[in-house]
Amino acid sequence: MAGLRPEDWLKATERGLWCAPADLYIDPVRAVERAVVTHGHADHARPGNGRVLATPETLAIMQARYGDAAARQAQPLAYGETLDLGGVTVRLVPAGHVLGSAQVVLEHGGQRIVVSGDYKRRRDPTCPAFEPVACDVFVTEATFALPVFRHPDDAGEIASLLASVALFPERAHLVGAYGLGKAQRTIRLIREAGWDRPLYLHGALQALCDLYEAHGIDLGPLEPAAGRDRAAFAGEIVLAPPGSLSDRWSRRLPDPVTAMASGWMRVRQRAKQRGVELPLIISDHADWDELTATLEEVGAPEVWVTHGREEALVHWAARRGIRARALSLIGREDEDE
Amino acid sequence: MKAFAALLDRLVYTPSRNAKLRLLADYFRRTPDPDRGWALAALTGSLNFPNAKAGAIRELAREQTDEVLFALSYDYVGDLAETTALLWQTQGDAEPPGLADVVETLRQAGRTEVRGLVAGWLDGLDATGRWALLKLITGGLRIGVSARLARVALGQAFDTAVEEIEEIWHAVDPPYGALFAWLADGAGKPDVAGRPTFRPFMLAHPLEERADLDPADWLVEWKWDGIRVQLAARGGERRLYSRTGDDISGAFPDVLAAMDFDGVLDGELLVRDPASPDSSDPGSADPASFNALQQRLNRKTVSKKMLAAHPAYVVAYDILFDGAADLRVLTLEDRRGRLEAFVARHDHPDIELSALLDAPDWESVAALQAEARRLGREGLMLKRRDSLYEPGRKTGLWFKWKRDPLTADAVLMYAQRGHGRRSSFYSDYTFGVWRGGELVPVGKAYFGFTDAELAQLDKWVRNHTVNRFGPVREVEKRLVFEVAFDSIHTSPRHKSGLAMRFPRIARIRWDKPAAEADRIEALEAMV
Structure with missing residues (x-):
């Protein structure tokens, strides 16, 4: 297929990235007939699609979130398995973002494009590590694509949480963590730091914690926060979705120290705007060094940037002779990651 | 440096005063000398590195990355020290510097050495450490901790009354070895005899129940509408202190010039209005408004123009020391005699005596209080004739009876x-x-x-929201507050052209239609 260009068979459309010969949308923002979903976060996995291709873990997450609306027909594709769709070979490879998260490796006409979805490169005890795949075009996120974002070691962040619990034993520590991935990873990290007391959960976190447990990730003793006496929370750690941190829900806790586990906590003004008293810089997205190292590692001569701080990453890539452009996909936001 | 950085980092995010005190006290107890002393100096604004300039930091930051990435980063973060701390690419395995090492080295360093020193230190620190280092050396920590709060924390850390610390504060110097030896290690209290140190103020309670007071037991004077100050002159040194014990001498050279005496006075700092028709006779002219005084506050130095436009003077209320003699153990009545003699002997137009008011019965006291607003006074002071000068707010000795607040009916908007x-x-x-x-x-x-009203208001706001802007909600314009405020001034910075002093919600008028709230003309008439 001489003269075939990558953008001839993978196009940015208003429904999302579309692989034409396979008639396959990747993380479509509107319902389509055939989709491949990289991971279970709501801005990537939406309900109402026809046939949905994803890892078994991602399908389980979608099922837990959307029930019957998750897909008309779910098609599990485990990491490493391949599938041929209209002359396109599709393979899912771990992305290291959350449980079940995958990069989509597409091969067609002798070309290979990797759509990495959201990813990170550092260790995560709740999911397999990102696997770099050499390719002709690498499609990357850019959530933290500024050189000011260099996430610190997460054990140090957990240590500062536990030090604060020791300093304020009469207060509860309320940790805001996104319900899929961040909450479970934070819980695992707290366990690794030796905290074996029960952790208390906002009701919205329970189902996904159960799901992680069912996939063999031991989260230790978890208790619902509901229906408990205020005073009983003194000295305890409670987890809730970020949106509940400073809402009425938190009034059940005794003068809580509000913490939040997020890569955004790196920038003081962002943390202060949210009224966070104890920022924990724990991110499920690659930081600047991880992004640039990944671009170098996969060695793609061409890079497409989906969402985040595209300008900085495109600039960096261009200075290294990589053809880079921003896709400006709609429907992707800076999440409460 | 690591412990100091962790402290600053935590303080930045901590809104509660009590929690701040805990963090500070914990730090002072755990940290060895001289680090904790230098930290205390940084927190109280007693450190200054004239050779460390923001320009040098900016140059260092720009070397870390290319111009485009620097601009995008700075734009996103919005603070130069923070941007630099985050951008910094560590070279090699430098050891983290100690706080004392940083401070002591930087104090000696010449302008050309600063850059190299700072770069070396940044290499040894993590992002939080780098941020704290840059905040420390460029001054202005801006972490919501006043010098006074730092001293209160110091008292809490070592179970010592903050007044005791304040008494010696201005006679000890960074890194405060003698201070910590006294507080932490049981050494003797530093000797402040012969130094013009700050003496904690005696404060008043608001007058709430007056029925059982006998006017004969009390001295009554105006509560002047300025700021409370202490004038301390000993051994040839002169200092002017604010109510929080901060040294504000630099901003008031005119007052310092008038302190050609040996002693400690308690008084009210006011400014004159040179344009006032009776300004030729300073003794009888009324002071300019509090608004005028504000032009002179919160400045490190003051221009000649400012001195001429708003000349400061003091109305003396009390005397704490006459020479070396500590008069705080005398009764107010005895001190008053000493004060009158002192002011007369000193005889300077910029140090006046606060007049005693003639108020033999409650009716005349009440009549004076009712006059306060018209005369531009903040209210009345009632002080027991037999009260000793005791630091802090002692029950039943001194009372303040402020002028009645102004009120207006206003509509909740946001x-x-x-x-x-x-x-x-x-x-x-x-x-x-x-x-x-x-x-x-x-x-x-x-x-x-x-608290019950707050819960009701919170619910009302949630149910009547028309717009959201981050943490702010715009609400339907239908809830009326009766707002009380001490005074109202013109202000070009506000859209309405008016700014209230000490506004508070006096009553929630659930019953009142918004259309019947006040009009701007009514408020303009109160200026």
Whole structure:
């Protein structure tokens, strides 16, 4: 297929990235007939699609979130398995973002494009590590694509949480963590730091914690926060979705120290705007060094940037002779990651 | 440096005063000398590195990355020290510097050495450490800790009354070896005899129940509408202190020039209005408004123009020391005699005596209080004749009876989430009055209501929201507050052209239609 260009068979459309010969949308923002979903976060996995291709873990997450609306027909594709769709070979490879998260490796006409979805490169005890795949075009996120974002070691962040619990034993520590991935990873990290007391959960976190447990990730003793006496929370750690941190829900806790586990906590003004008293810089997205190292590692001569701080990453890539452009996909936001 | 950085980092995010005190006290107890002394100096604004300039930091930052990435980063973060701390690419395995090492080295360093030194230190620190280092050396920590709060924490850390620390504060110097030896290690209290140190003020309670007071037991004077100050002159040194014990001498050379005496006075700092018709006779002219005085506050130095436009003077209330003699053990009546003699002997036009008011019975006291607003006084002071000068707010000795507040009916326009304990409540209210058919904001208040009322207001805000802007909600314009405030001034910075002093919610007028709230003309008439 001489003269075939990558953008001839993978196009940015208003429904999302579309692989034409396979008639396959990747993380479509509107319902389509055939989709491949990289991971279970709501801005990537939406309900109402026809046939949905994803890892078994991602399908389980979608099922837990959307029930019957998750897909008309779910098609599990485990990491490493391949599938041929209209002359396109599709393979899912771990992305290291959350449980079940995958990069989509597409091969067609002798070309290979990797759509990495959201990813990170550092260790995560709740999911397999990102696997770099050499390719002709690498499609990357850019959530933290500024050189000011260099996430610190997460054990140090957990240590500062536990030090604060020791300093304020009469207060509860309320940790805001996104319900899929961040909450479970934070819980695992707290366990690794030796905290074996029960952790208390906002009701919205329970189902996904159960799901992680069912996939063999031991989260230790978890208790619902509901229906408990205020005073009983003194000295305890409670987890809730970020949106509940400073809402009425938190009034059940005794003068809580509000913490939040997020890569955004790196920038003081962002943390202060949210009224966070104890920022924990724990991110499920690659930081600047991880992004640039990944671009170098996969060695793609061409890079497409989906969402985040595209300008900085495109600039960096261009200075290294990589053809880079921003896709400006709609429907992707800076999440409460 | 690591412990100091962790402390600053935590303080930045901590809204509660008590929690700040805990963090500070914990740090002072755990940290060895001289690090804790240098930290205390940094927190109280007693450190200055004239050779460390922001320009040098900017140059260092720009070397870390290319121009485009620097600009995008700075734009995103918005603070130069923070951007630099985050951008910094560590070279090699430098050891983290100690706080004392940084401070002592930097104090000696010449302008050309600073850059190299700072770069070396940045290499040894993590992002939080780098941020703290850059904040420290460029001055102005801006972490919501006043010098006074740092001293209160110091008292808490070592179970010592803050007044005791304040008495010696201005006679000890960084890194405060003698201070910590006394507080932490049981050494003797540093000797401050012969130094013009700050002496904690005696304070008053608001007068609430007056029925059982006998006017014969009390001295009555005006509560002047300025700021309370202490004038300390000993051994040829002169200092002017604010109520919080901060040395504000630099901003008031005119007052310092008038302190050609040996002793310690308690008084009110005021400014004159040189344009006033009776300014030729300073003794009888009324002071300029508090608004005029504000032009002179919060400055490190003062221009000649400012000195001429708003000349400062002091009305003396009390005397603490006459020479070396500590008069605080005398009764107010005895001190008053000493004060009158002192002021007469000193005889300087810029140090006046606060007049005693003639008030033989409650009716005349009440009549004076009713006159306070018209005369531009803040209210009345009632002091027991037999009161000794005791630091702090002692029950039953001194009372302040402020002028009655002004009130206006205003309409709630915006509500904002509070901080700390109140972070789940919409507790900060912006209210406005009518200008024509439009509401213009005239103030913001976050107290004056009970917890039960706060819960009701929070619910009302949530149910009547018309717009959201981050933590702020715009609400339907239909809830009226009776707002009380001490005074109102013209202010070009506010859309309404007015700014209230000490506004608070006096009553929630659930019953009153918004259309019947006050109009701007009514407030303009109160200026």
